[in-house]
Amino acid sequence: MNITVVGSGYVGLVSGTCFAEMGNKVTCVDIDQKKIQKLEEGIIPIFEPGLEQMVLKNVKNKNLFFTTNLGNAISDAEIVFIAVGTPMGDDGSADLQYVLAVAKSIGKTMKKRLVVVDKSTVPVGTADKVKITIQKELDVRGEDIDFDVVSNPEFLKEGAAITDFMKPDRVVIGADSEYAFDKMKQLYSPFFRTHDRFITMDIRSAEMTKYAANAMLATKISFMNEIANICERVGADANQVRIGIGSDQRIGYSFIYPGAGYGGSCFPKDVKALKKIAEENGYKANLIESVENVNDAQKLVIAHKIVKRFGENLSGMTFGLWGLAFKPGTDDMREAPAIYVVKELVKRGAKVKMYDPKAMKEAKEFYLKNVENIEYFNSKYEVLKEANALILLTEWKEFRSPDFEEIKNTLISPIIFDGRNQYIAYKLEDKGIEYYRIGK
Ligand code: NAD
Numbered sequence: 001m002n003i004t005v006v007g008s009g010y011v012g013l014v015s016g017t018c019f020a021e022m023g024n025k026v027t028c029v030d031i032d033q034k035k036i037q038k039l040e041e042g043i044i045p046i047f048e049p050g051l052e053q054m055v056l057k058n059v060k061n062k063n064l065f066f067t068t069n070l071g072n073a074i075s076d077a078e079i080v081f082i083a084v085g086t087p088m089g090d091d092g093s094a095d096l097q098y099v100l101a102v103a104k105s106i107g108k109t110m111k112k113r114l115v116v117v118d119k120s121t122v123p124v125g126t127a128d129k130v131k132i133t134i135q136k137e138l139d140v141r142g143e144d145i146d147f148d149v150v151s152n153p154e155f156l157k158e159g160a161a162i163t164d165f166m167k168p169d170r171v172v173i174g175a176d177s178e179y180a181f182d183k184m185k186q187l188y189s190p191f192f193r194t195h196d197r198f199i200t201m202d203i204r205s206a207e208m209t210k211y212a213a214n215a216m217l218a219t220k221i222s223f224m225n226e227i228a229n230i231c232e233r234v235g236a237d238a239n240q241v242r243i244g245i246g247s248d249q250r251i252g253y254s255f256i257y258p259g260a261g262y263g264g265s266c267f268p269k270d271v272k273a274l275k276k277i278a279e280e281n282g283y284k285a286n287l288i289e290s291v292e293n294v295n296d297a298q299k300l301v302i303a304h305k306i307v308k309r310f311g312e313n314l315s316g317m318t319f320g321l322w323g324l325a326f327k328p329g330t331d332d333m334r335e336a337p338a339i340y341v342v343k344e345l346v347k348r349g350a351k352v353k354m355y356d357p358k359a360m361k362e363a364k365e366f367y368l369k370n371v372e373n374i375e376y377f378n379s380k381y382e383v384l385k386e387a388n389a390l391i392l393l394t395e396w397k398e399f400r401s402p403d404f405e406e407i408k409n410t411l412i413s414p415i416i417f418d419g420r421n422q423y424i425a426y427k428l429e430d431k432g433i434e435y436y437r438i439g440k
Contacts, residue, residue: 001025001187004077006070006102008035010046010161010265010332011119011154012083017051018165020058022190027065027073039066047331047358050162070102071109079183080106082130083119083154088269093276094123103130107137113146115183119154121214121270123277124207127151127174148180151203153210158264159329170197174206211277214270215288220255221262222294228258228439229301238439239424258439260393260419261298263326263335268295299337302391302419303344305436309415310388315349320383320411323394323420324356324363331358333367337419338393346373353383357396381406389415395422404431 001024005016008030016028030036035045042059044052058064067073074080082102089095099120106116116134118127127149138145151174156164168191173184181200188198201209228238238258246253262268271292278285310317326336333339336359342352351373354363360376368374377383380399384390390407392399400422408414408431416428418437428435 001079002077003027003187004029004070004073004080005119006030006073006080006082007084007098007120008032008039008066009083009085010048010158011156012081013039013044013046013055014048014051014156014161014165015081015083015119015154017054017058017064018162018191019187020061020063021054021166023063024187025063025065026058027067027077029067029070029073031068033068036066036068048158048161049329054162070105074106074109074114075111077114079115079117079187081117081119081152086120086122086269086273088272091276092272093280094121094269094273096122096126096129099126100129100133103133104137107134108141110134110138110145110147115148115150115180117150117152117184118207119152121153121210121266121273122151122207123211123273124204126207127203148175148177149203150175150180150184151206152184153206153213155210155213158332159327166191168197170199172199172201172206172209174201174203174209176203211270211274214267215274215291217255218262218267218271218295219287219291221257221259221267222291222298224256224258225261225298225301225438226294229298231439236440239421241439258421259298260302260337260341260438261295263299263333263337263339265332265334268292268335271295299340300344301438302337302393302417303341305417306345306389306391307348309436313349314345317349318351318353318387318412319345320385320387320390321352321354322356322380322383322390322392322399323396324354324367325359325394325396328394328396331362333359333362336367336393338363339367341391341393341419342368342374343371346371351375353377353385353387355380355383356394357398359394381410384410386412388412389417391417391419392422393419395420404428404433408433 003019003024003026005012006029008028016026020026038045082099084098086094131149171188175181231238242256245251275285275288324338345352353375355377415434421437
């Protein structure tokens, strides 16, 4: 099949590359000329395990192309995906300007029947807006060309995006024509070798499914963080409670790890957008609002533990920080707890020395760009020199089993604040290390 994917970020580039891997001819489009130029030179603008190799292979096989010209890209396409960003607008709702700009360009340039697929996470009713936008442009041109608008929300996880896309738990398709369902089924069938995991539904339900899925996962995290905060106050251990409740099959172990709060490009903005969708439709989403409030507070839990240990004024103190990315396996720092913790410590006069295997460029260029009193290092042990304590915020594998003797000998005082409960098993107190974690 001839496919066009508009938006070559985490979702667009991964989807396009995986479709190409299955033998389709895919053109990835982006408005960002530098990004497209880099991709044409074989430079992958994001870090995602396995992506670079797969992009290079499919470019070489002439299954994957890059361009900034949407009109050319869709001239031969049967399906066009919209995979541009839907960032949080000023009022918390999803900003649809990029999605609708793409819809407009499609309407202006399409020449033959197309299935237009919303892959971006968009509020319920967006497919209707996309349809109206395209139709308006066709009317201006005086053209009568058939098209379908489909909702196909994406569930991949950064850090495991290729595996998630190649072996999806399910593919959700919301459409209102047999033609569109058939096309989507043909496109996705190669991804289901053992059994069909294709879920078809109406368009609005598909749009809602994505928000419901992310809100559910965020709820599990905030729920467990709230339990952890109560545990700390009553002398219980949230880690033991986690194991105790996870063993119940109705609850399960996934997504109930207490920690420093969720971040990333999806949960924070999607939870906020869902709250806004409810509000705009006359419903106050109390649970969703609490999920967000608990998480906002949780991002600062480690900073509060530090203040409790060292006092309100941290001037003259230095902290060594391991982990900036919002989770391991990615360079993405959007809404990462590290941003909040670093800013809070610096605000209180502290200096922070930082190391992350992948996200330091992002931190330097964007998320901690104008923050003073921070320093970046290229190895995890270097940040500990002349530091009063170690803070762990992202559970990268290289942080999971460190040399505790070296940590102890390098820090001014052997203290660890573990925002991801990674070191519970090591009995650090017995090694002479003062150990603070979440939920105990
Ligand atoms: P991203 O910011 O990494 O990429 C978006 C890309 O779209 C950028 O490269 C941008 O230059 C490009 N773009 C913007 N306007 C354009 C236009 N008019 N024409 C062509 N390109 C344009 O975003 P992302 O993380 O890939 O997310 C995309 C969507 O997918 C969002 O709605 C997001 O919520 C959703 N989503 C993201 C993830 C994830 O893990 N990142 C997972 C599931 C769903």
